[in-house]
C-alpha cells in the first residue's frame with residue numbers, strides 16, 4: 001500500500017506542465033458507498049450494505065494530464081450482524097450518514113491526446129487514477145442489541161458515536177468526452193480513515209483492524225474557461 005501511494009505521488013509530481021484549452025471543470029457525482037469493518041462480511045463489497053451517495057466537484061487542470069479536484073461527497077454506511085451466520089447472535093447494527101470533503105490529484109493517462117492535433121480538441125476516452133487528502137464527518141447510530149452490558153460495549157458506548165476523521169481517497173476510473181465541454185466518467189475509490197470507530201464498534205468488535213469505506217459511481221462534468229480580460233479583448237477584436 002505504501003509503495004502504491006509513493007508511486008502515485010511520484011507520478012503526479014514529475015509530469016510536465018502543458019497548456020489546456022479549458023482550465024476548469026464543474027461536475028456532479030452519483031453512486032453508492034459501502035464500508036468494510038466490524039459489521040460486514042470481509043469482502044471488497046458487501047452488496048447488502050450499498051447506500052446511495054452523491055456529491056459534486058470543482059476541478060482545475062494543472063496540465064493536459066493532471067488536475068487538482070475539490071470534492072464533496074455525501075452518503076451513508078451501514079452494517080448489520082443479521083447478514084452474517086457467524087455473527088447473527090451478536091445482533092449489532094449501525095447506520096452512519098457521512099459528509100466527506102477532500103482535495104484530490106488526478107492523473108489522466110491519455111489527457112494529452114485531447115489537444116494533440118494542431119491544438120484542435122479531440123474526443124478522448126481515458127483511464128485515470130486519483131489520490132487525495134480530506135476529512136470525513138460520520139454520525140453513527142449504533143444498536144448493540146441485547147448484549148449491551150459487556151465491558152467492551154460500554155467502552156464503545158462511552159467513546160461516543162460522533163467522529164471526524166482524516167480521509168485518504170485513492171482510486172481509479174475512466175472518462176469519456178461527449179464534446180469539448182461535456183465529459184462523463186465512472187470511478188471507484190477507497191477511503192482510508194485510520195480509525196476503527198466509523199461504525200461505532202471498536203473494543204466490542206475486532207480492535208486490531210481499522211474500518212474503511214468506498215465510493216463507486218458515475219460523474220458528469222462541464223469544462224469551461226472563465227472569461228479573462230485578454231479573452232474579452234480577443235473576442236472583441238474578432239467581432240470588429
Ligand SMILES: [Ca+2]
Nearest residue numbers: 037038196201
Ligand atoms: Ca469498527
